[in-house]
Amino acid sequence: MSPVKIKENFQQARWNEPIIYEKSRPNVRGILPPKADKEIVELVGDVVSKLPDGIRRKELPNLPEVSQKHVLAHYIRLSQETLGANLSNDLSEGTCTMKYNPRVNEDLVAETDFAELHPHQDEDTVQGILEIYHKFQKVVKEVSGLDRFTLQPGGGSQAIYTAACIVRAYWEDKGEADKRDEIITTIFSHPADAATPATAGFKIITIYPDERGLPDIEALKEAVSERTAAIFMTNPEDLGMYNPIADEFVKIVRSVGGLCFYDQANANAFLGVARAKEAGFDMCHFNVHKTFGSPHGCSGPASGALGVTEELVKYLPVPLVEYDGEKYYLNYDSEKSIGKVRDFIGVSGVILRAYAWSMAMGAKGLRECADVSVINNNYLEKKVLGIRGISSAYQGNDITRQEQIRYSFEKLYEETGVGSNDMNARIVDYGIPSFWSSHHPWLIPEPMTLEPCETYSKDDLDEYAAVLQRLSDEAYSNPEILKTAPHNSSSHRRNDEESLDDPTKWATTWAAYLKKHR
């Protein structure tokens, strides 16, 4: 067996590339469009003067003025400064389900037959993509056991928001919307399970974990009442533990008449193993872009699938993609629908890739995907927990971890002063992307969440563990090297953490930066 290799001499490009606006020089042009022919000018006249006053700019837009050569150099340099998906050992990104995204599927979406479709085309001319929608709906129906799906949402959170809107519509329909104004969630569920119902107008009650780290069922019993509209819960939560009594949670919420939504963003753990239907849920969602093998996380868009039981179908967003035995069509005929959560029928590129991925995997392949993900995770756990200073949330509670784990550097921090942020700054020096620490708040101190999906090899896992071992050794022998990291990477250390929490300081656009800091 070959020894584990760490990228000892890794050195990433360090261009310190400025913002493109900072490269701008007055009157430099990348493209000089030719002037219109005299004949055309005479025929059309001054087009701009014909525009209404209200939509005519008073001054030129503030765009960077850069030549083609320098635009190209700028973006090549930026590309060299990433450690993106399909490039590195990115099992770092726990909760993100980073896995290999088959390149052959990129050929599919690049086919002109698909790429040149327009959402306003008549449905008779887009039968192919509607068929794929319909067939992929069958896949997720089978995976969840639920009766109908919408693929309209443009991501997981939007699918959860759609579920919250359906809960609202359900109670309005029953004439109880004023009374049923509380949605219950759990603290280690995805934050969207609290945030999107709040956006939909609900009060949020959050359940904290019990001693084993599972949602406290006694707290749920105290929380439910005639005001309970629904529960929104993730399983397995991001700590990586499957809640074996999720069905008990459903029964408690049902006992007061509430609906039950199952966040299945972490479906990689149980494809072909456990389903929302058997646990008793009314709704569930999948992050199609993650679980079903489509590029995401800055390399592709998201897509959410929301499934419901027959009773709730009437509230689903329109249009629904249906089949009458002869042709596929868009059904807008739904009086009680919540309307649209997004234009058209969703992110069709992701659905096409996901359908191709599912068909290539087959039913057995989906099950194997779950099995290998869980085995990978447990193999890596064994190695990581042997490293000095690292523990995991609720370690030793006899619950086997699923597809991901939230680890903690609390002991390492106490003994060396090196915490999660320092480890994250240093790991990139070995060619591995910074890891996902945790959603906030950091209830598990100094966290790190890893998710080694089914496409990572044993060598990948061994390399990752070896790098963590190296980082731990460095923390105990020379903590400064971590506190001043990164040294060999393009990335810099944030020098002002607090500004990330301060709306008067943060700037996500150049215009905002100019306004707040110049």
Next chain:
Amino acid sequence: MKKIGLIVNPIAGMGGSVGLKGSDGLEILEKARALGAKPKSSYRTTQALEKVSPFKDKVEIITYPGEMGENAARACGFEPTVIGSIDKDNTTPQDTKNAAKDMKKLGVDLILFAGGDGTARDIYDSVGISIPVLGIPTGVKIHSAVYGQNPKRAGELISLFVQGKVVEFKEQEVMDIDEDAFRAGRVTARLYGYLKVPFEKRFVQSRKSGGIKTEEASLEGIAHYVIDSMSDDYIYVIGPGTTTRSIMEKLGLKNSLLGMDVVYQKKLLANDVSEEELLNLIKGKKAKIIITIIGGQGHIFGRGNQQLSPTVLNQVRKENIIVVSTREKLNTIFGSPMLIDTGDSETDNMLEGYYKVVVGYDDFIMYKAMS
């Protein structure tokens, strides 16, 4: 250049090292010495100052003579400005108080003290929240929330402060523990006051909180929620603390940070009431109590609000108690329950169980309380 006032309580921690649970009072101190206790406060101060010494050119240390700070500063290579005078080996709480007052007059940017809760109280008595203060935990009783996690962490935080990298401050609890009771195995504490402590996310005791802006937004949400939910039929008893203070401020009412205030129909009935006054005010009326947890400890009853006696609480009952807390503060006790210690076990039992803690507008956490 930052001016740091350094106050070392040289005897802090001596009682603890020989099992005496505190060092307050001359008699106890002599007993500690007789049992062989050695002063360690000054040494622990040097552990903190070593973290600051790389930034010597950015800091001027102003301190008291000898064991009250001068020795520790010189041991770390500083040339401190030494003020005041002491009776060597016989320093008293009055020396701490004098030092803090003198330093404030000299315009220090921050006072760094080494000691425990007794020292924190003395400094609070002298300067209140007028200037920032940070504690190096060297005392026996570390129940207040004004210290770095340990001397090194306190030093690292000060090094960031002198580099101008810490700009936020939080009012943190100073607790007053009765040492005689503590030595007898009982913790009877009350909220004594607040000190203004430099805040940097990595260095707060629990390291679990979000940013200070997040916390300010939570406070705003809590206050608006509580006010919007107020019923004209109820008297509201508002407990001590900065969280509940935000409700009074939003109502535009005068409030007592450390006492109980009483509000009816959004108007002030009384400030800083005693148990007896409270019982008179709520007699025969419907009342709700709004309280918060003590950060880092988790007490909701029995610390800082002894006016809420078993008699009062049995009249109001559990269902009329509203617990409010920012998520940040609640998360400082994550994994432990909120605590009840009214002194009466039947009342404690009545109050046990889950509370729907208000953590923001229309935002709640189910949290367990135990005695």
